[in-house]
Amino acid sequence: MGTEIGRVRGLGSAGHGAQHWWHQKLTAGTNFLLIVWLLASIATLPSYDHGTVRLWLHSAWAAIPMALLIASVFYHFRLGLQVVIEDYSHKESRFVLTVLVNVFTLATAGTAIFSILKVAFGATA
Amino acid sequence: MASKPARPRSPHLFSGPMQLHYRWSPAMTASIVHRATGDGMATIGTLLLVWWLAAIAAGPAAYGVFLDVFTTSTGSLNLLGWIVGVGLTWSVFQHMMSGIRHLVMDTGAAFELKVNQRLALLTFVASTLLTIAFWLFLGNK
Ligand code: HEM
Numbered sequence: 005m006g007t008e009i010g011r012v013r014g015l016g017s018a019g020h021g022a023q024h025w026w027h028q029k030l031t032a033g034t035n036f037l038l039i040v041w042l043l044a045s046i047a048t049l050p051s052y053d054h055g056t057v058r059l060w061l062h063s064a065w066a067a068i069p070m071a072l073l074i075a076s077v078f079y080h081f082r083l084g085l086q087v088v089i090e091d092y093s094h095k096e097s098r099f100v101l102t103v104l105v106n107v108f109t110l111a112t113a114g115t116a117i118f119s120i121l122k123v124a125f126g127a128t129a
Numbered sequence: 130m131a132s133k134p135a136r137p138r139s140p141h142l143f144s145g146p147m148q149l150h151y152r153w154s155p156a157m158t159a160s161i162v163h164r165a166t167g168d169g170m171a172t173i174g175t176l177l178l179v180w181w182l183a184a185i186a187a188g189p190a191a192y193g194v195f196l197d198v199f200t201t202s203t204g205s206l207n208l209l210g211w212i213v214g215v216g217l218t219w220s221v222f223q224h225m226m227s228g229i230r231h232l233v234m235d236t237g238a239a240f241e242l243k244v245n246q247r248l249a250l251l252t253f254v255a256s257t258l259l260t261i262a263f264w265l266f267l268g269n270k
Contacts, residue, residue: 029235032228039221047266054192058185070182081171088168112179119179119186126186 031080038073067124074116082109155249163227166220174217218263223256
């Protein structure tokens, strides 16, 4: 069992509870900044045809924050979905769902980062 | 775990069929909507964002397929485009507002009943106004 203070310090079953909570909050802050940037960028784009959007993402001013957004938001929602799974799902399904969330997060994040880099390092036209 | 059946676990909602354990309040609505919007963005929102980025990278043909799903031949949004567009922007703003409320409450503030419930209601007012403002801005460009 341990002492009350030991439990509060995050020494739960895996010893990672406090860190999980804290990273959820840290990424909430970085999400806020990056999501405001994305909404403002989308709202102020002159048009939404392929050429315009691609030229926008080709710029380091868009490619870098977009890559950071993927890192921050995807880490944030992976932490978040894990909490949701642990609230509703128990026994074997909890393990399976947690693995699926990890696979989903890595596959989508990988595709997103590759796409951003391909546009950023591709030819201008 | 399986040997102790009837213990209440979080989140414990019902004390009988259709009988809530608690009196419903704005704070509970904000809480479950924070979860629903987070999950919605994490699944549908993520797939759409990644599809959009991959389509930009793949070229005009793939990007055209993306646009075709959400727009009419004249280039304006179709029904699906409106539902997904407004639904996602409202989810972003609502999750953002209730997320800020979470961070405020993490400092130990706003736990007094009146302030707490008012702040919860305010997240819905703010997110709805921000969504309307965002789409009015887009429409008036
Ligand atoms: C816009 C800035 C954002 C802020 C300020 C924010 C804030 C937060 C906070 C504070 C929590 C923790 C709630 C708690 O402790 O129970 C949270 C949970 C969560 N967030 Fe965000 N978030 C943001 C963006 C996003 C985005 C873009 C996504 C998805 C793509 C997302 C998905 C989630 C999920 C799935 C959870 C877990 C929900 C739960 O436990 O019920 N968040 N968010």
